[in-house]
Amino acid sequence: MQEEEQKQRAFHALVDEDSTQDSSLSQTHKERIQASWYRCEQFGLDHSSRPDFATLPRGTLSDLVDQHRSLLETTENEVLPYYENILSNSACMIVLADRQGHVLNTWGQPRFGSAEEHGLVGGNQWTEMGVGTNAIGTALITGEAIQVGRDEHFLRANRFMVGSASPIYNTKNDLVGVLDISSDAYLPQDHTFGMVKLMSLSVENRLIFSAFQQEHFILSFNTNVVSLDSHWSGILVLDENGTIVSANRRAEVVLARDLALLNINQVFDIEMREIKHHPFSLPMKLIAMGRYQFYVKVIPPVQQIMRVPDFRQRADYVAPSQTETLVMKEKNPPTEKIIKAEKASIKTIPDNVIPLSELQHGDERVERLVRQAHKIMEKDIPILIHGETGAGKEIFVRSLHYHSSRAKEMLVAVNCAAIPAELVESELFGYEKGAFTGAQNRGSIGLIRRAHHGTLFLDEIGEMPMAVQSRLLRVLQERVVTPLGSTEAFPVDIKLISATNRILKDEVKEGRFRQDLYYRISGLNIELPALRERLDKGELIQYLHNRLRKEEPGPPLSDSMVALLVTHPWPGNMRQLAHVLKVGMAMADEEVLEEWHLPDDFFDDLEAVTPSDYSTQSSATGEEEEPLEKLIPRLLSEFKGNVSQTAKSAGVSRNTVYKYAK
Numbered sequence: 001m002q003e004e005e006q007k008q009r010a011f012h013a014l015v016d017e018d019s020t021q022d023s024s025l026s027q028t029h030k031e032r033i034q035a036s037w038y039r040c041e042q043f044g045l046d047h048s049s050r051p052d053f054a055t056l057p058r059g060t061l062s063d064l065v066d067q068h069r070s071l072l073e074t075t076e077n078e079v080l081p082y083y084e085n086i087l088s089n090s091a092c093m094i095v096l097a098d099r100q101g102h103v104l105n106t107w108g109q110p111r112f113g114s115a116e117e118h119g120l121v122g123g124n125q126w127t128e129m130g131v132g133t134n135a136i137g138t139a140l141i142t143g144e145a146i147q148v149g150r151d152e153h154f155l156r157a158n159r160f161m162v163g164s165a166s167p168i169y170n171t172k173n174d175l176v177g178v179l180d181i182s183s184d185a186y187l188p189q190d191h192t193f194g195m196v197k198l199m200s201l202s203v204e205n206r207l208i209f210s211a212f213q214q215e216h217f218i219l220s221f222n223t224n225v226v227s228l229d230s231h232w233s234g235i236l237v238l239d240e241n242g243t244i245v246s247a248n249r250r251a252e253v254v255l256a257r258d259l260a261l262l263n264i265n266q267v268f269d270i271e272m273r274e275i276k277h278h279p280f281s282l283p284m285k286l287i288a289m290g291r292y293q294f295y296v297k298v299i300p301p302v303q304q305i306m307r308v309p310d311f312r313q314r315a316d317y318v319a320p321s322q323t324e325t326l327v328m329k330e331k332n333p334p335t336e337k338i339i340k341a342e343k344a345s346i347k348t349i350p351d352n353v354i355p356l357s358e359l360q361h362g363d364e365r366v367e368r369l370v371r372q373a374h375k376i377m378e379k380d381i382p383i384l385i386h387g388e389t390g391a392g393k394e395i396f397v398r399s400l401h402y403h404s405s406r407a408k409e410m411l412v413a414v415n416c417a418a419i420p421a422e423l424v425e426s427e428l429f430g431y432e433k434g435a436f437t438g439a440q441n442r443g444s445i446g447l448i449r450r451a452h453h454g455t456l457f458l459d460e461i462g463e464m465p466m467a468v469q470s471r472l473l474r475v476l477q478e479r480v481v482t483p484l485g486s487t488e489a490f491p492v493d494i495k496l497i498s499a500t501n502r503i504l505k506d507e508v509k510e511g512r513f514r515q516d517l518y519y520r521i522s523g524l525n526i527e528l529p530a531l532r533e534r535l536d537k538g539e540l541i542q543y544l545h546n547r548l549r550k551e552e553p554g555p556p557l558s559d560s561m562v563a564l565l566v567t568h569p570w571p572g573n574m575r576q577l578a579h580v581l582k583v584g585m586a587m588a589d590e591e592v593l594e595e596w597h598l599p600d601d602f603f604d605d606l607e608a609v610t611p612s613d614y615s616t617q618s619s620a621t622g623e624e625e626e627p628l629e630k631l632i633p634r635l636l637s638e639f640k641g642n643v644s645q646t647a648k649s650a651g652v653s654r655n656t657v658y659k660y661a662k
């Protein structure tokens with residue numbers, strides 16, 4: 001359990017590498033600045049040196065601009081407009097530089113002096129060697145995003161500004177440029193840093209789309225369905241066969257592996273043919289690496305859409321004039337019909353929501369907590385759910401929401417661990433026109449107000465940054481949300497459900513979670529038991545198996561298989577069970593599900609917990625066990641290379657056969 005928690009923390013640290021602002025991270029930043037200053041000394045600079053911009057002649061600059069046309073256009077036409085509402089009139093300057101630090105273009109009007117004074121101008125080169133520690137030059141050397149505060153600049157001449165820069169990588173993972181926001185120190189700097197990182201991610205994502213969207217499938221994935229279209233989603237590019245031909249940096253960080261040329265079925269529990277047949281607008285919930293759950297959206301190749309046969313040739317084609325009348329008719333259905341439809345939609349629980357009555361199958365403890373939570377949904381009392389990862393917290397919350405009087409309104413699920421720390425605040429509370437900059441813009445309503453009259457589910461609440469905790473506390477006390485940069489307070493009526501797999505009381509003791517907020521959110525405390533602790537394990541396994549068989553036909557479960565599944569420790573809980581069943585059912589096709597159909601990690605877990613409890617058939621009969629390295633090659637040659645028969649006969653998975661095959 002402890003190990004699992006550690007793994008979880010490591011995973012979340014990866015999912016949001018920027019989420020912690022603890023001393024170890026600021027230490028890393030300090031070290032980076034120190035290393036840069038050391039380099040500057042080696043370059044022979046001293047603090048009073050004048051910046052040497054090695055300005056390019058005009059002709060050379062226009063050649064450089066031509067070479068970087070696609071990068072410049074992507075930034076200028078496709079990325080900056082999205083940030084206009086936050087950055088315009090902000091008295092900051094956005095700078096795009098090439099991989100040698102040459103400024104290619106700038107946007108905005110900084111408050112700090114003229115171009116001659118600040119030097120952020122087309123053709124000037126911002127390297128550490130010429131200009132000392134600076135955001136652009138230091139990001140180029142380290143290959144990572146960095147914010148350089150006024151006094152962190154090596155040269156005194158540059159200490160009038162704060163620079164936030166983030167490198168841009170192309171689809172081949174080569175560093176091709178740097179995006180920088182420079183301003184005097186009056187902007188909220190955390191936010192500016194978050195923004196420049198997002199902008200560079202967004203340029204990278206656009207470069208991927210321009211390069212691949214014509215002929216490839218593009219998968220975007222995130223831990224949170226609401227954030228699927230955001231720039232911090234992972235992106236994978238797949239060819240016809242499901243081979244990953246490109247990915248953004250976020251995908252590699254989140255999945256913590258080199259993805260090049262893997263097949264999609266080695267990353268997610270899905271085959272390419274299923275991806276092709278999945279309705280494209282509908283996000284899927286998939287498991288990565290057998291354990292971690294993501295929402296995944298598929299964007300099909302543009303050319304494929306165009307290859308669809310001309311619809312006018314279809315027999316059921318209705319000419320436009322007729323269509324219009326049909327639509328008009330539908331627009332005015334009889335009142336009775338509307339009332340019926342409304343009633344039906346209120347009563348209908350979406351397919352992916354498990355009815356409350358099916359959440360438990362005879363475990364009294366679970367039955368009691370389901371009953372309590374259902375009741376409390378109608379009271380003004382927040383619910384806090386604690387449970388191991390994969391225990392079914394989110395499934396439980398969805399079920400609660402759709403069985404409450406708030407079912408017609410939105411359930412807004414926010415995974416606090418999946419949003420970069422600098423942006424959690426504006427995502428949750430929204431921001432007013434020109435919140436950060438005094439600019440004219442449309443602002444954003446924020447996730448809390450989106451859940452007005454509905455349910456707000458704050459998953460992984462233990463990961464919420466301290467500053468955001470204080471703001472959330474005020475919202476819960478005063479029941480109003482004041483968007484960033486606004487003086488207006490908007491009343492909110494939300495049912496708050498929070499979930500965590502940390503022990504929040506310990507987090508309070510360690511000073512990582514506000515005590516007052518803890519008491520505010522934990523009106524009803526629910527401990528969702530781990531799968532291994534549940535008394536209705538057998539029934540639950542059969543229930544989940546039946547549910548999966550409704551989605552896709554699969555083999556039946558024998559009693560001995562249920563008995564084996566019941567003995568498993570299930571560190572990944574319901575999520576792992578669903579994965580093991582899915583893999584097993586796919587491997588078994590229409591045969592009866594047997595041990596050797598199950599994935600390897602199932603047996604790894606068994607061996608790790610109770611090596612002596614789990615024994616193969618031969619050891620159960622007391623016979624001397626033949627080591628796998630001998631048994632597998634022998635059986636393989638006996639069965640003339642047939643992997644399935646070998647696996648079946650040895651009582652191991654196919655992967656194990658491959659491992660020991662010589």
Ligand SMILES: Nc1ncnc2c1ncn2[C@@H]1O[C@H](COP(=O)(O)OP(=O)(O)OP(=O)(O)O)[C@@H](O)[C@H]1O
Binds near residue numbers: 285390575
């Ligand atoms: N009661 C249930 N019946 C059937 N399947 C379930 C149930 N609970 C969970 N599952 C399965 O387990 C998966 C994980 O569940 P869920 O996302 O609710 O876990 P969680 O506790 O919120 O996990 P995490 O803490 O990692 O966010 C679901 O996608 C579903 O496949």
